[in-house]
Amino acid sequence: MDLSLIAGLVAAATAAGFVDSIAGGGGLITVPVLMLAGMTPGQALATNKLQGSFGAATAALSYGRSGLVDLRRQLPTAALAFVAGGAGAALVTALPTELLRLALPVVLIGIALFFALKPGLNDLDRAARLSPALFGVTLVPAIGFYDGLIGPGAGAFYMLGFVMLAGHGVLRATAHTKLLNFASNLGGLAVFAFSGHPVWLVGLLMGTGQILGAALGARLALRSGARIIKPLLVVTSTALAARLLWQML
Template sequence: MLELSYDLIAMLVVAAFAAGFIDSIAGGGGLITVPALLLAGLPPAQALATNKVQGGFGAATAAITYARRGLVDPRKQLGSAAIAFAAGLCGALMVSYIPTQALGYILPVLLIGIAIFFALKPGLNDQDRAERMRPALFAAIVVPFIGFYDGLLGPGAGAFYMLGFVMLAGYGILKATAHTKLLNFASNLGGLTAFALVGQPLWLLGAMMAVAQIAGATLGSRLAMKIGAKVIKPLLVVTSTALALRLIWQMLA
């Protein structure tokens, strides 16, 4: 493992806990962990690969927690999860072939749009609305698109999944959050599979951060189930805006 001081490891563990908490509610955990890993001195490819290791545990924990409360039936999502896994795998394998810089210019605009949508659109609560796209069509079109992006870049994938469930599947905020997590886990796992071959993730560091991710995701998902849209909406707005601003800062730096 890369030689890291104990204080850096402690910083990364704390970052993973915060990321697990935020990601389980609104997505965007990578906004915290990827910069932390880079700050610790990991090369970009290794930072992304290690982030996939620990991030997958947080998404899986949130998915299990929501499923245990009956907010989502994982068995009904297995087909979509398989598509998300394959798409995430393909996205990660295409990192060196696709001009991701162009996507970097578009992503902040999309994230700010998501923040504005959830901040200003009236009637967004935990109640389901009219379905605009059948589940099979959603799995065939929306899931592979976001899953591919998750493997290719990653930041904001959870917010994109959630927006799809709210806008197209007609789910309420809490139900959309619950359905996002298994797909986020699957596309994350697909990306990790590819990165494990070329990105050389730091497995031990990833495992230590994963423990903190699990704790944060457990706490966050329980809070989301207790308060619902009242906590999910503002946190989604804040994380999407913060991620957009960070990406803009990176482009201007």
């Protein structure tokens, strides 16, 4: 790859890190760009997990410093997400995923409609439907496994779970999502690393852009809360559903 192409990939990673730190869906930008750069689908997905890990880690640290989430208390849950993400990636060739892929656009459109139309959805916390322990041993491993197995929309699924079941407001849900997203992403990457699929130099260079974009995005989310998170989540979920439908057709 020449320098101009690498610069374009880093710029795409910066934009993806910005979007992903607020509402998820950064892979909408980076995966197509990596494939346009000449990577195979396997290389693009693995390299995307590598570079995306930098952005997720940066966003998690930014939200942790803000006091919205206690990262140390979240570590056991993150460990479950890591193991589940690795298990999903290890079984990606052994499990039939066609039905999940067919249902995914419908689910993503449902998430977009939920955040767009549900009244009173703001940054205020509500009563939790599940205890933190039960949430951690049920929903988190399930989404982490999905993140390793398929991936698209995992951030939106974590967000929805924190809002609907853990009772978090939109901003706090975003803050709690990032460490888990990082952990399941890293678990998948650990498995992909043994397969030799990640293009390490490109992923590391794009990681620098992810760090910058995620830091800026987290700062904006902390300042604006649900006013910026909700519309961006609706847009990214809808765009991801549209892209998946286009690929099927």
